[in-house]
Amino acid sequence: MSQIVLLAGLCKQVPAFELPLIGIDxxxxxxxxxxxxxxxxxxDxxxxSDDELLELKAYTKVIQLNTHKNETDSEAAINYARSLGYDEIILYGxxxxxIDHELINLSLLVxxxxxxxxxxxxxxRLIDFGTYHQQRDYHYLSFIPLEECVITLKGVAYPLDHCIVHPWDTFTTSNEIIDEAEIIVHQGRLLMIECDD
Structure with a gap:
């Protein structure tokens, strides 16, 4: 898979990604x-400001979208990245x-x-049927099921074995990876959220 990072408007810094970058607005x-x-x-x-747009046009290729459109800037950036052949996308920022923008960006995962x-x-990120191995890159590990799911969690503070979880169940929040977690999705789709305080 070829990866790319899309930098959205809320990024204040850019981590040292060793990947191609596209800026959004x-x-x-x-x-x-x-x-x-x-x-x-x-x-769009x-x-x-107009001065910033002129400066940006002198700096890189600019694809200016109409302000009246049926997709968000983030969605347009994802579609553009896919047209360039990138199939794994990190939307940073x-x-x-x-909150409406944040929820729409979350819906892009689905x-x-x-x-x-x-x-x-x-x-x-969205995970579905399969086995995932996750390092302890963040302090907390949470799951939000999008439908009825069956999951197994190993290598975490609160393990589960073939546990059925339903949308909006809350007991899969704020788990912690002990060393390396093994996450098995037997059925369904979930949002996997890793976070720090």
Missing amino acids: RGAVTAMRLGCELLAAIG FDSI GLGGR NQSNITLMNERNRI
Whole structure:
């Protein structure tokens, strides 16, 4: 799989990803100010000034979207990245801020494949049938089932064995990886959330 990072408007810094970068709206300006090389900048750019847009156009390829459209800037960036052949996408800086934007970005995990949402303290992805091995990169590990699920958790503070979880059950919140976790999804789809305080 080929990976790419999309930098959304809420990123204040850019971790040392050794992957190609595309800036989304204000996220492109942040990346430019930090001297990051961008494949492109995409968005309607309604959150930046005209001077910043001119500066951005001199810095990288700019794909300017109409402000009246039927997709968010993030969704347009994902579709653009896929058109370039990238099939594993990290959307960085799309959490926090306006709750409607945050929920829409979370819905992208359900509606599109191989997307990870990240910010400075969180990483969220959709998992389904299969076995996953997860290092202790974050302090907490939580799961939100999107439908009835059957899961097994090993190597965590609160293990589960073929446990049935339903949407909006809360007992799969704030677990902790002891060393390396083994997560087995026997049935269903869940959001896996790793986070720090």
